[in-house]
Amino acid sequence: MPQGFAGIEQQLLVWMVAILRPGAALFAAPLTGSTQVPLQLRLVIALAIGIPAVQLSGVHLPADGMISAAGLFLALGEIVIGLALGFAVQVGFAAALVGGETISNAMGLGFASMVNPVSGQSSSAVGQLLMMMATFLFLASDGHLLFARILIESYGAFPAGGAVPLQLFAELSTLGGLIFAAGLAIALPVAAALVLVQLILGVLSRSAPSLNLFSVGMPAAMVTGIILLAMTAPLLADAILAAIRQGLDQAAGLAHGG
Template identity: 55%
Template sequence: MPAAFAGLEGQMWLWLVAMIRPGAAFFAAPLFGMAAVPVQLRLVISLAIGMAGYATTPFFLPPDGVTSVAGFAMILGEVLAGAAMGFAVQIGFSAALLAGETIGNASGLGFASMIDPHSNAPSTAVAQFLSILATFLFLSIGGHLILARIIVESYHALPVGGAWPAMESLRGLVMFGGEIFAMGLAIALPVGFALILVQIIMALLARSAPAMNIFAVGLPATLLAAIILLAIAAPAIGEGIQAAIERGLDEAQALAVGK
């Protein structure tokens, strides 16, 4: 090997290890984890962020190499730290999907389902609409840049080789996962509560006029009410989704500093 390339192999191993944490975070995070995002693009972005993290906090490989017990422990810690940060953002993002499922089932649009590009699972049309809205809001507030900054800053508090999150941090992540239901229902509350009132009115009409075909009248009325209510409550829904995304970024920041 030429003398100019003598240290190239060791440097490439360092860059490869530096890619693990951003790669795991992007795999679990929204938008970056979509199946439509090419794997090659994720690798390039992970390498760029990993090199930035290595420049701020240099680290060294175990004496016995990456394939040793210490090397496997280091890699496992990197994967766990990156996945925890990305999953925290994903939890905040999923509040929009939960709100969409709630509104869709209450409005009768539960049968209109399609494949969600984020989870590759079927979801209602309303959930798809709110998911697209959440994606635009995530990009508008610079969520992708904030996540990249959080990953780079995490190398200070959680250096390579000591990236195991504390049990209190993992407990906080689990407790934050329980907040997704509260956030999703809070986002769906303006429209969902009004749709429940519409369903109660339809039930009263069916009770007072048994000869009326409630299915022929109730479904169009509920769909029309859902569309109008979504248009009216769009600003409040957008604020709720943005608050949920920011809450997820705050939780990822707390994990990055080891809290």
């Protein structure tokens, strides 16, 4: 074997370990986790983030090689850490989607759904609107750069090949509560006003039984909801941005071992 290729196998193993954590994080994170993002682009970004981070922090390869029980646990640990960081950043986007679904149901637009290009699943029209707003706010606030920095800093607390702390799973269990709380905070200004509209329509239906509630109530709720969305757009943007920052803070806490 030529002298220049003597350590190429060891170097390729280091690169393989380096791509696991960023690759899993990009798969679970917003924007890069979309089905429309090519796999080749994810691999290039994962290598660009993982190789310098692993070279700085070091990697502990198993003595028996990667095709062993120790190598399997190493790969699983890297994937679990990457998925945890990616899911934590998803908090803001998931909260925007929950808020959009709540507003859509209150407006009577729950049936108006379309395919979400990020997840590939159907979601309401208002949910799509808030998801696009979350995407613009995430990019405008340099969330993608902060996420890359969080990934690199995670190697300081959890070096490649080290043990995965059990408190990581306990902290992941709190993400569901954060998503629902942030989603309700996003939907509160519009949904609360729409509930009042529904109450007024209920009183009118009781006072005038001959009134066709479906022909009057549904257009009134839709028009009121559209007007409220236009009026409360700055408040919705602030709530979504706060949820995105909360997700990034959660990811930073996980990356630092807290």
